[in-house]
Amino acid sequence: MREKQFNTQTVHFQKKEAAYHVSKAKPIYQTTAFTFTDLDDMESFYEGEKSYLYSRYSNPNTDDLGIGVALLEGAEDGVATSSGMAAILAGILAVAKEGDHVLASEDLYGGTYQLFEQELPNMGIEVSFVSFTDLKKVEAALSDKTVLIYTESITNPLLRVEDLDGVIALAKKHHIYSMIDNTFATPYLLKPTEQGADLIVHSATKYIGGHSDVNAGVLVGKEELIKKAKSKVVTLGCNLTPFEAWLGCRGMKTLSLRMQRQCENAAKLAHKLSEYSAVSKVYYPKSVSERGNGAMVSIDLADEVNIETFFKELSWVKIAPTLAGVETTVSYPLRTSHRTIPDHLRVDLGIGKQLVRISVGIEDELDIIEAFTQAIEKAQTKNL
Ligand SMILES: Cc1ncc(COP(=O)(O)O)c(C=O)c1O
Structure with a gap:
């Protein structure tokens, strides 16, 4: 049979698709469409x-x-x-x-x-x-x-x-x-x-x-x-x-493993922060499920904590306007996720300038707790 010419070869070089490859990971069907025999x-x-x-x-x-x-x-x-x-x-x-x-x-x-x-x-x-x-x-x-x-x-x-x-x-x-x-x-x-x-x-x-x-x-x-x-x-x-x-x-596939660990870390962080006088309120749910109470913790920092300094002093914890990754991150709802909410509603709901939302990750609890307590202490000292 005559060999196809160069331009045709550039687009038709792949082997005919086998009906079934025993691939362990699911293949990615990175295709816009599927083809048909007739x-x-x-x-x-x-x-x-x-x-x-x-x-x-x-x-x-x-x-x-x-x-x-x-x-x-x-x-x-x-x-x-x-x-x-x-x-x-x-x-x-x-x-x-x-x-x-x-x-x-x-x-x-x-x-x-x-x-x-x-x-x-x-x-x-x-x-x-x-x-x-x-x-x-x-x-x-x-x-x-x-x-x-x-x-x-x-x-x-x-x-x-x-x-x-x-x-x-x-x-x-x-x-x-x-x-x-x-x-x-x-x-x-x-x-x-x-x-x-x-x-x-x-x-x-x-x-x-x-x-x-x-x-x-x-x-x-x-x-x-x-x-x-x-x-x-x-x-x-x-x-x-x-x-x-x-x-x-x-x-x-790792939802359970991540959630289990993130919930445990979050509960410990929430408990630790509730002992701090520089944290005026800890928002952490109760009685959500037998498996835990979630991996998000929100806190209202007391007025004497400088919010700008707090965010700067978080060492390895990154500021990110998202949540739920394996890394612990923080966000500032007032200027990100809830920026578009009318002022009066934000005030009524209690989304104020000292509110910080923490998405707790899978790191070791001691490191997570230390990152936050140190940032709070530094932001307090500098403001006094
Ligand atoms: C509770 C909740 N629902 C919906 C959304 C919107 O999701 P996406 O950003 O994937 O469009 C977000 C985003 O932060 C969210 O926090």
Whole structure:
């Protein structure tokens, strides 16, 4: 047979794909599309016999992440998205349309607040925010247009533990959906699905990925809702890329190990900091789960602690506007995650200038504790 010419060789040099390679690690399907032997073969995708056609629609790696988180959450199905924000949007659009109303907790992650306050109204979806600390007030804020109640299982940044049973029961009583952001708790600590929630969302950028190297989101829930959400993801183009999904899956394999250690370290740090007079308040959840109370600790430093000096003196602990990696990091909610929250609400919620959010990592507890106590002491001394 005649050999192909040079230009053809440059693109067709690879061996024909073997049907099955016994690769230990899951391969990355870094492909925009899948190929077909003939038109009938391609038609079989549309008939539901084949799973993959075009990676924006679906891809084995992104499916792994969506289905994997669904499994851990005890949910029927899941979809992975390009970010946590995209997962939230896809979940909302799966259940709400123009003219509908969403009732949300007022102490949400700032980006979610912004999406709800600025973008959803542009789509004709009205959102109101109430304090979820009193469920009677939540019930009073429902209207006949409300289709969804939205909250976080452990809130960002003040780590309030939501009364999930109460919120979900309220939604059921009024025949509306409940959607829970379970990013901070992860299914290691809480499984809102088992408590009856309809949709659960994750910024997989955080504990699911766990290594601060992937931006991703996952939405899980009832099959029929995820089907609608998937169609939004496809149309809006907020699908996750195969490589990011692969990284998310790799990170997820150690979720239990990381969470166990991070929760233990966080509990010890919270306890130590509560003994310091220069720390006026420690926010660390109680009674979240038998496995622990989370790996986030927020603190209000006393007024005599200079906040700028504190951040400068943290030695190896880095300032990072994210959380949940294996490294301990700190963030300053006032100027990052909650910057866009209206001033009056921030004051009401208690997100002030002395508030520091700590994401506790897997390092040795003594080193973590020392980094914080030394920074506090130095910031105090310099200010006296
Ligand atoms: C609780 C919570 N939900 C959602 C998000 C948004 O996730 P992403 O940044 O992956 O879009 C964040 C981001 O910090 C978050 O903290």
